[in-house]
Amino acid sequence: MAFERVATLDDLAVGTALAVEVAGEPVCLVRVDADTVKAIHDTCSHQRYSLAEGWVEDNTVECALHGSSFDLDSGAPQSLPAVKPVPVYACRVDAGAVWVDGARQLNDAAVPRH
Numbered sequence: 001m002a003f004e005r006v007a008t009l010d011d012l013a014v015g016t017a018l019a020v021e022v023a024g025e026p027v028c029l030v031r032v033d034a035d036t037v038k039a040i041h042d043t044c045s046h047q048r049y050s051l052a053e054g055w056v057e058d059n060t061v062e063c064a065l066h067g068s069s070f071d072l073d074s075g076a077p078q079s080l081p082a083v084k085p086v087p088v089y090a091c092r093v094d095a096g097a098v099w100v101d102g103a104r105q106l107n108d109a110a111v112p113r114h
């Protein structure tokens with residue numbers, strides 16, 4: 001597997017999240033600043049809600065269902081009720097496009113199964 005183009009910066013305003021699919025997995029892209037996008041699995045580890053429906057603050061995304069926030073580098077929950085991390089993936093921005101490598105998970109979180 002390699003990096004695949006999944007969005008453009010025009011799809012994603014700073015401070016917002018976007019649901020995409022990478023190698024068959026739902027992934028939440030988060031644009032944290034003008035030049036940086038992070039990729040985290042789009043499934044909250046608490047009750048499997050879409051993280052892309054939530055809110056971005058600094059380097060975290062907050063689940064809209066019960067309020068757990070997740071660090072976008074470690075995938076670790078920063079607040080209850082979630083207690084397990086969410087997978088995070090290699091992501092880069094190149095020439096206005098967002099690229100994610102679904103085979104390059106950056107932490108050891110279990111991939112949610114539906």
Ligand code: FES
Nearest residue numbers: 044046047063066
């Ligand atoms: S489903 Fe995300 S905090 Fe409950």
